[in-house]
Amino acid sequence: xxxxxxxxxxxxxxxxxxxxxxxxxxxxxxxxxxxxxxxxxxxxxxxxxxxxxxxxxxxxxxxxxxxxxxxxxxxxxxxxxxxxxxxxxxxxxxxxxxxxxxxxxxxxxxxxxxxxxxxxxxxxxxxxxxxxxxxxxxxxxxxxxxxxxxxxxxxxxxxxxxxxxxxxxxxxxxxxxxxxxxxxxxxxxxxxxxxxxxxxxxxxxxxxxxxxxxxxxxxxxxxxxxxxxxxxxxxxxxxxxxxxxxxxxxxxxxxxxxxxxxxxxxxxxxxxxxxxxxxxxxxxxxxxxxxxxxxxxxxxxxxxxxxxxxxxxxxxxxxxxxxxxxxxxxxxxxxxxxx
Amino acid sequence: xxxxxxxxxxxxxxxxxxxxxxxxxxxxxxxxxxxxxxxxxxxxxxxxxxxxxxxxxxxxxxxxxxxxxxxxxxxxxxxxxxxxxxxxxxxxxxxxxxxxxxxxxxxxxxxxxxxxxxxxxxxxxxxxxxxxxxxxxxxxxxxxxxxxxxxxxxxxxxxxxxxxxxxxxxxxxxxxxxxxxxxxxxxxxxxxxxxxxxxxxxxxxxxxxxxxxxxxxxxxxxxxxxxxxxxxxxxxxxxxxxxx
Ligand SMILES: Nc1ncnc2c1ncn2[C@@H]1O[C@H](COP(=O)(O)OP(=O)(O)OP(=O)(O)O)[C@@H](O)[C@H]1O
Ligand SMILES: [Mg+2]
Numbered sequence: 184x185x186x187x188x189x190x191x192x193x194x195x196x197x198x199x200x201x202x203x204x205x206x207x208x209x210x211x212x213x214x215x216x217x218x219x220x221x222x223x224x225x226x227x228x229x230x231x232x233x234x235x236x237x238x239x240x241x242x243x244x245x246x247x248x249x250x251x252x253x254x255x256x257x258x259x260x261x262x263x264x265x266x267x268x269x270x271x272x273x274x275x276x277x278x279x280x281x282x283x284x285x286x287x288x289x290x291x292x293x294x295x296x297x298x299x300x301x302x303x304x305x306x307x308x309x310x311x312x313x314x315x316x317x318x319x320x321x322x323x324x325x326x327x328x329x330x331x332x333x334x335x336x337x338x339x340x341x342x343x344x345x346x347x348x349x350x351x352x353x354x355x356x357x358x359x360x361x362x363x364x365x366x367x368x369x370x371x372x373x374x375x376x377x378x379x380x381x382x383x384x385x386x387x388x389x390x391x392x393x394x395x396x397x398x399x400x401x402x403x404x405x406x407x408x409x410x411x412x413x414x415x416x417x418x419x420x421x422x423x424x425x426x427x428x429x430x431x432x433x434x435x436x437x438x439x440x441x442x443x444x445x446x447x448x449x450x451x452x453x454x455x456x457x458x459x460x461x462x463x464x465x466x467x468x469x470x471x472x473x474x475x476x477x478x479x480x481x482x483x484x485x486x487x488x489x490x491x492x493x494x495x496x497x498x499x500x501x502x503x504x505x506x507x508x509x510x511x512x513x514x515x516x517x518x519x520x521x522x
Numbered sequence: 523x524x525x526x527x528x529x530x531x532x533x534x535x536x537x538x539x540x541x542x543x544x545x546x547x548x549x550x551x552x553x554x555x556x557x558x559x560x561x562x563x564x565x566x567x568x569x570x571x572x573x574x575x576x577x578x579x580x581x582x583x584x585x586x587x588x589x590x591x592x593x594x595x596x597x598x599x600x601x602x603x604x605x606x607x608x609x610x611x612x613x614x615x616x617x618x619x620x621x622x623x624x625x626x627x628x629x630x631x632x633x634x635x636x637x638x639x640x641x642x643x644x645x646x647x648x649x650x651x652x653x654x655x656x657x658x659x660x661x662x663x664x665x666x667x668x669x670x671x672x673x674x675x676x677x678x679x680x681x682x683x684x685x686x687x688x689x690x691x692x693x694x695x696x697x698x699x700x701x702x703x704x705x706x707x708x709x710x711x712x713x714x715x716x717x718x719x720x721x722x723x724x725x726x727x728x729x730x731x732x733x734x735x736x737x738x739x740x741x742x743x744x745x746x747x748x749x750x751x752x753x754x755x756x757x758x759x760x761x762x763x764x765x766x
Binding site for chain 2: 190192372375376378379381382383385386387388389390391392393394447508509510511513
């Protein structure tokens with residue numbers, strides 16, 4: 184971690200090391216959740232874990248990659264659909280749920296070569312068009328029976344309690360793996376390149392960043408993550424109606440959580456997911472006015488707190504619990520200063 | 523052209539924007555270890571030529587050769603990795619990243635360095651450009667002067683063999699210009715070949731050994747600085763456009 188005489192490149196601070204240890208302890212505690220939480224809380228926490236995945240993915244894509252998409256429901260829906268298809272092909276239900284996101288990730292690679300040629304608003308709209316297209320194509324599949332839909336019947340073979348616990352563990356494992364993947368990617372050299380492309384694509388190319396390949400990486404990761412959220416949602420609902428899964432509401436949720444929590448901050452979207460989850464739990468999440476309220480709230484945040492709640496806290500107190508950046512420490516002057 | 527000693531060469535370069543010809547049938551060569559200045563009135567096509575050399579623009583016709591190999595088909599990132607670095611006339615910082623992170627991207631991608639070597643290279647570039655004090659600041663908080671310095675530091679961090687500079691001296695005080703000249707001289711000691719577009723002649727002439735004068739997309743004179751500047755076409759071009 185050294186560099187140059189008297190200068191150290193700092194990546195972890197005492198505060199962030201402490202925070203990561205607490206996070207590790209929390210994950211261990213959560214791993215035993217089904218044994219002490221009871222059915223209702225286990226189900227609710229599964230939902231929260233899915234929200235954390237969704238927020239983290241949209242933030243990776245838009246907040247760090249600068250790729251604002253309003254069509255992430257495409258991957259959410261395809262993830263659920265792929266699980267149905269894989270299960271129908273004879274795969275064990277939970278194996279199908281795990282493999283489905285990877286399959287969607289494969290599909291997203293060729294898609295990225297088209298989508299990533301689009302810039303800014305064109306990309307956002309292009310992704311929405313793709314989502315509509317994916318929705319139509321899935322409807323054509325005889326297995327799905329149009330908007331009537333189908334279900335992951337194989338899951339009915341499990342006792343409700345077993346299924347509930349398995350869903351919870353799967354969501355916890357997938358959330359941990361995906362958020363860790365985003366964290367490690369952003370901390371790597373590639374992560375710095377991703378942000379450079381976001382800030383100035385031409386300048387990034389001029390310092391040697393392979394723009395297309397790098398964007399592709401974050402695009403595919405977000406596709407896999409959103410597909411995983413879709414597959415996990417299928418695991419909790421069992422039934423699959425294309426209209427529900429390919430609904431733009433999922434992307435609206437992602438945007439809300441990210442903007443409120445803090446676009447382009449690592450911790451923010453997790454906070455945003457918790458806030459969204461709380462709103463949904465206490466105000467009941469349905470109805471047109473609910474969506475309008477969410478939209479207005481997200482808009483207010485992007486206007487007045489562009490870095491969300493976490494961004495404001497970070498700027499005010501200089502805290503980073505899960506740091507992805509770099510700081511130079513000049514040894515003679517500093518020594519113990521946190522972050 | 524005898525190509526033996528030239529590190530970067532362009533032959534028959536044409537760059538059109540729709541019907542407008544920004545660079546017309548231009549030949550250019552840069553010797554290994556050489557420092558060449560490019561001057562010319564506004565709109566002469568200097569930046570366009572630099573963009574063609576760096577790979578930001580594909581020329582409408584002509585080829586670019588680097589160390590004897592045709593690099594015409596390579597994009598800007600690949601050329602940077604080979605050793606052609608550039609600065610931007612209008613600075614293009616990575617605004618949401620710190621100054622150090624700006625330079626670190628260049629060192630790790632363009633320079634291909636990992637771990638401590640990437641850190642050391644970044645710190646060394648910042649030190650050389652006098653930017654260590656602002657290393658932890660977000661680049662968007664920098665003033666124009668520091669943004670220009672950051673352009674230079676970032677280009678240097680890619681370990682270039684050829685450095686293409688576009689008006690990094692504009693707006694400097696005498697003291698700052700002297701610092702810049704000292705930096706460029708240090709780079710020459712490190713055997714980095716330099717192409718420098720600059721309007722401020724007295725600064726440019728402290729460093730370059732050859733001058734290329736452009737007007738309307740063409741080279742109108744080139745050679746030793748004094749000879750090139752004394753050329754009637756150059757005097758005409760400068761008086762005509764009112765630039766001194
Ligand atoms: N992307 C572009 N599209 C259309 N025209 C362009 C483009 N880039 C440059 N031009 C035109 O080409 C001509 C040459 O521009 P260029 O930027 O190369 O000039 P320059 O010599 O660098 O001038 P300056 O000293 O003002 O920087 C100008 O007339 C400019 O308007
Ligand atoms: Mg110019």
